[in-house]
Amino acid sequence: MGRAEERRARQRGGRRAAPKRRRSSGAGGKSGIRRLFTWKKILGTFFGLCLLGMGSFIVLYLVIDIPEGNPEAELQSNVYKYSDGSIMTRTGDRNREIVDLAKVPKEVQRTFVAAENKTFYKDSGVDLKGTARGVLNTLSGKGAQGGSTITQQYVKNYYLSQEQTVTRKLKELVISLKLDREKSKDYILAGYINTSYYGRGAYGIQAAAQAYYRVDAEDLTVEQGAYLAALLQAPNQYDWAIASETGKKLVQERWNYVLDNMVEEDWLSRADRQGMEFPVPEEPKTSAGMGGQNGYLVDAANYEIRKQLVAQGAAEDMEQAKALLDLGGYTVTLNVDRKKQAELEKAVKAKLTSKLDPDEREVDADVQAGAVSVDPKTGGVVAMYGGVDYVKHFTNNATRDDYQPASTFKPVILAAAVDQDAETQDGVPITANTIYDGTSKRPVVDQGRKVGFAPPNEDDVDYDDITVQEAMNKSVNSVFAQMGVDVGMDRVMKVAGDLGMNTEGDQAVPAQTLGSMGASPLEMAGVYATLDNHGKKVTPAVVKSVEHKDRTVEFPEPIGEQVISREAADTVTSVLTGVVDDGTAKKSVRDNPLRDGQTVAGKTGTSDNNKSAWFSGYTPELVTSVGLFGEDPKTHAQVPMYKAGGVDYRVNGGGFPAEIWAAYTFGVMDEISEFDLETKQGNAVKPSTTPTQSQSPTQSPTEEETTEAPETEEPTTEAPTTEAPETESPTQSPSQSPSNSPSSEPPTDGQSTEPENPLFPDGDRQER
Template sequence: MTEKESTGKSTKVARPSKKQAKKKRRIWPWVVLAFLLVFVALPAGLFAYAYSQYSVPEPKDLANNQVSTIYAGDNQTQLARLVPPEGNRTHVQLDEIPEYVQDSVLAAEDRDFWDNSGFSFTGLGRAVVGKVTGNEDAGGGSTITQQYVKNTLVGNEYSYVRKIRELIYSVKMTNEWDKKDILNAYLNTVYFGRNAYGIQAASNAYFDKDAKELTPEEGAMLAGLIQSPSGLDPRVNQEASEDRWNYVLDGLVGMGDLTQEQRDGMVFPETRDPAEYSAYTEAPGANGHIKDQVIRELEEVGITENEVSTGGLRITTTIDMNVQNNTIQAVDDQMAPLQEDARAASVTIDPKTGAVRGYFGGHDSNGWDYANAPLQTGSTFKIMALAAALQQGIGLDTNYSSAPYQLPGSDLVNNVGSGCGVCSLREATKQSLNTSFLRLQADLKHGTQDTADMAHALGVAKSLPGIDKTLTEKGKQPFEGIVLGQYQSRPLDMATAMSTLANQGVWHNPHFVQRVENAAGDVLYEHPDDGGERRVSSNVANNVIEAMEPVAAWSNGALAGGRTSAAKTGTTQMGDTGNNKDAWMVGATPQLATAVWVGTADNTSAIFDQYGGIMYGAGAPTKIWKAVLDNSLANAEFQNFPAAYPMGFGNTGAGTAAPAYDPSWDSGAEDTQNYETPVEEAAPEEETKPAQPQKKPESPKPAPSPQRGNNGNNNQPPAQPEAPSLDDLLGPDGDLADLLG
């Protein structure tokens, strides 16, 4: 029954009037319009405005801090790596990365990369589906471009604002950059775990090879790591890593970059043990001291340590790995049987260029660099006085007495072992006679100052950390003991001085750096190939060399096959104990100059030979020196030093005014030690007694290099062998300031 039937009344349904219906129809477009304005036009406008305001840097301006690498002279052997604070990264060009590695990264992270506009709806959709279904292999919603923008421009803060900025930058970068540039930049910055940023560092971290050598299997494994670098490391979770690897390979098949047959034949690759790899290993062993020298040297030419540490520089040094390996081997062989605290240093320089070919300051890369440490030099310093004397016209045939020598005060200096009575400077050099050289030094126009000035001229640093002025007595004229090695110089200095003499008096700045290139391959610095600077006449240098030629054989260190050499041993005695604390051998061939020091870790205790006896220069230092040069020059031609022409006339020096020779002078009685001058002790080589035990010096650094001046003539004719005298080289205040800058 209807309502009408039950009530007897009709019921009407209310209908909107035409006016109301029309009004509703007019409201609906406005609602749509408002919706479009709020949710489409306004965001689009804001996006367009932001798009116009954002500026995307050029690819080169987004270069991230990168690892700098120091190489030996062969430009292949790595000596050191300098890792920036935020991680291990080395830039490589896209064409150095195999295409199958590039494709693997796209299969893992952005399969629509070549077609999308920096933002991928399909990628986002795939990520959403993956989240819903629990498929962790589906990947994230961010494109490669977005990931790169996040890593380099907007950061990874979790916020909508950051995400919008990321989207704007990604779209604009896609419109302004070449896609290859984006991919290249991404592959050089993305994190792969093991503190490896970029494909090159990752290739080394996981497979110990360059990126260009990766196999397809290895490339796919690395690509799979990007999603979760630490969790997908095969050494952490082998199963998860293999699952992700399979996902990448399947993607390559789906993209048409890999056939199913190829895919079926692939085997998951083995990775290196993380324990054998350290992203922060900068310079193992002896290389650490080479690294320090390189950094200091580059600072002198205007390349800061920060630039070296973060700039992705390729630094080629002068180190010859043949010489370097022979140096380390020689040191290890000779130091093995010695006391636990025995230490050694060895520096080898090319006399013709000043290039450091071998450098050993210790095996502790972060420890004390003995090759760069100020140490008492013993009788090796006699060559400085000899050069000064020759410069002043006192020839090698000049005779000097080896009688005891009275120093100012009450000290009487003797020679221990056989003296010569009265003999030439040639013989005095070979026998290293203290008293003869003290008399020679007394004959110099300015005495001990001339010895110091000649040492500086040949290459001994004028200042060192902790020593404001070297080779002086509190800033004044040095004591007589300078000729016997009383004052401190470095093994690097002594190798430099020998190089200058071996190069006929032409000094070259000792250097470790040959060339520096940035990540783009541009040369930032190259050591100038100049002619050096003449410091003494060629004939003075040649005469010193001639006097030193018999010494190696005299000290049981003659080079193999009778190869010509010039050498000088030296030792420093430890107080009145009769023991030695420093033992030296310095010398050269025409091709290489080498200085060797052997002592103890603190340089205040005695150094003994393998039998517990006193260490002399003819012991471990000479054996190291000989092994370095014999092995380094094994395949080199035999060369002779230029002939020396007599300087002055054979005569009797003023220092021979002494009583007739008495054999008792050679009895070896110990001399007194009231005066602060070292004294020779040993034969056939020598030992020098210091004024007092020396404390371990401050951390050594190279002194500032002298400025270069005009190049000298390296081939003077015999009729005009003399360069300007030492007096001419001296400034008005009596030092070598004008010469050394």
Template structure:
């Protein structure tokens, strides 16, 4: 039925004035249209299946061995935590501050929404009027825009979410996705950022302050100025008082908290500068290789990586290398001092990697020289040849019986001694008999195997390798800890150290001698967790790879190297110091690998052409005479470091 309009029986302007019935009809029709539209929008609005990337991605946090934070990686500083790890009164502080009817409302606040819409109609924004559920929806599913459309969508999702999820799950999600300032998302990271503790250790007073930040960290972080401090104290008091009003804090408990819980000063950002980047990369690689965590899952974040790295030792190693570089290298004046690379690693006898030096600065040189497999081991490989001989004996006749050797067994130590096989002299491809050159061209005559190791005499070591069998020498080196892929070709020069181990691997292998024949694979992650829950990570167990008598004999020789041999300059590090110097083929590398007690450290020196990536000779590096081979840099760095690390 069509209403009569203009109204019959009326004259003048009264014909155009609607009756009260018409007004009510129009209002009813309008209201019905709005209700229908809202109903349609409600039906059409679904809960998103995926959270915002910013609501799911977290940072990964790396820790030093002592538990202090080393670095964070990831785009956001967030760490999720389960609700049961948040103290109950800390939870209630957030509820009292933001939505005290949270546990009884339907996910929305009609009064608050009306107020927000009124502000919008009046030309303001729609901020405010949000329940905890609505705030969680905004954090997790939507964006931070203040528009009517987003507000309505937020409201509809909140209603549906309230029917689908428990209040505990919603509160947990809210606390994990909220912004607390200082670069922190979630209450777990906020607890660390403001109080340097785990969320489980917060008291109600600290929880009340953190709850005040939910209103706007930029307004309530006391570190940002006196006005902020004043606002923070006022809101902190108000939240504690509200907790009393709603029965979640007794007056007696409230009386305990009269002093504002001053948060700590904002920490300096933990970055990847200096050595930290190399440490993070090493630990990250260990997680990838020794856990079931996929790279994609790891990149989503939320992991706490507790490493084996000890900051005092990392700092001491870095300082020792920097001091030697600055004091003895002058690349502006000497070409031989350019493109110098130093790699170093400290590994304990139980396999823990406690220090690395990967380069001058991770942000300037991303390549990790501590894990580089391009620097020939030189004389530091001799102990593996020696160990193989002591364990497996020698075979000088083809298919003949193997006979044992001892540290006192004599070998020819003359310069340019011909290398022999069971069939006679060893001939190279050019048709020449291979002869071994000793350092400085010195001939030693008959010399014991132990003394050959102590004095770094090449000819006995090369011949021993041939007599033992280079395949057995290789096996011994791998069992001790070197990687098979790093081994050099099995020709006589193999025993002179053509193998190219990383500093980490050489230190780990020397740890086998220090541990009397027990080997533990190097590792850099002590434990792993995700959002506080433990994640399984493989850790090595010690395995006997050499008889204690053999390892003991090598250990004895390495101690004598320092006491009276080529490593005597390391004596100042302590009477129990042991180690071995090494110079690579063609004078293209220098090493020192040694230990005191349970701390084993290997240091390499090389020069690498930046264009070809080929090794360059060390001739003249550090201002040495052209006739000098090798370098004292590694042993000097080792001595300085080990002395400081006592």
């Protein structure tokens, strides 16, 4: 039988095949697993997954771009410093001040690298093992564990968020790789140390340096830098001020670890390392905020910055400039001297606010004080008092210009007269010794024609013939009203503007001779500083310098050109020494025991209805203008200040303002100095004697002069307070003519009883 037939026979069952051997179920299962998990399949699957992962990563790399920075990571505060560089306050929601890496010492930079990522300068920006460990920890629910490079930490801080998800980790990896290729290591390191949180509310190395060591980042030592670098691992746990004993031990270990790594990387010598001691940080310091005087100073500085941003074209208007400023990142150094600022605040408290008691006298709640002190040689505002507290009274009394400067304007008239070589109606050159008619309410004339203006003197006192010097000493209204017309009111107002007053919109009318326009202590300090600076324009400057990483803000020089002749300025200074030595400020200034022989020039002023009182005065080294303003605390309307602070009647410029000025000026005076004056009348005009034909002697009661009793009075007539009563009878001055005297007591409102002159704006008559 052939093979084919045999095969067919078997198929028909003619021959049975030999039975097959049964295998155990165990043997059969093992064989199935082997078939399912062969080495080829395992390797194939592994490589497949690798290829899939690589492909996915390539896709992610192509899809994910470096995003825009997180705005929160760029938020900065504005930092305001005193002239010596010490921090006054910060503003903004985030305590951060971004600094260039170049400002951080190289050794301090390396402390962060040694602490976090020794291979930073060599790696590609990522730690694959650490990232993989972080992903696995995240998947297993173990939280944020695993290492990251400095680049990755910076990416997390600046571009991403702090959430712990696989997606965020993968994004961090991709962005870090790209960032490392596109940016320098210095760029990344700078971003890292400027965005990291160091505790104590400090973001970035500059804020941290100030918070822990009271220094700028550029002044950090290696030891201090190592501590800040160690902090980043656990800012709150490692803050020495609040750390437990365990926390202190851990941060010291971390600090040693950082320095040892620096030695290992040859960034620090072993000898230097051995000599280093742990730098215990300063105690936490509460932010000064905007309370007290800080808010006034910040507002004044911000106004100057905004003006310059507009002037430079960085902003279209003041609102846009404010928006730029509010973005933060500005380091503003003021000209304000820390010592002088403290002394000015102290003087106001000692001489004024400590004497105000609204519970006892309602009027005391209406008194507001403002003051500005300027260095006449530099133009810098070295001190400013804006009010009792910025968070209680937002209006800055030092810069407000809604109150009248009153008789502190009179020196401007004299300056214009001398500068213009003006003459009286009789053709006599106007000098300190020129004689004027000081009769109260004498009609002002121009070329023989009455101009319709006849201002009364204080308490309607007549002086008849009186020199300009004595008229300034006694602040005689009728003399300076006529002098203004003699000079020409247009010229007077021009000189006022040249000296620093804002005269825009002010009419050049005779009434302005009595200071009826508005002015601020800042303006008046500038006017008197220009006089002190021999006629060279001084524009008071609050800001010394501004730094910002993205823009430059430049300021004009505070000292400008010659706006009036030196002779004119020096003549006014010479005359104003008489106001102090023989006039309305002699009790508060001349007789002050702290004066110690210091030469002083100044002028008092008190406006109509006692709504404001002033003293603007200067030494060769310092100019200060002090103003008191009556303001209703509810309506903010201007109100009188009669009997405020316990004075018997009127709040005079020779009272509280002059007292504040003297306490401050003589308190900060370093040495005695004298004016260097070039005038035809010599250095410091001596007090003039009253001409014999005068009907009113030098001791007639005057507005500011009544801060002390006349020398011819009996001691019993002297007031018990610093402000003497305004109720002396004219009979106390024996040579005063009854026919030209006011009534035995001044009017209750401190003004003349005559009808008001219709040419006087708002019905106001200016007092001295």
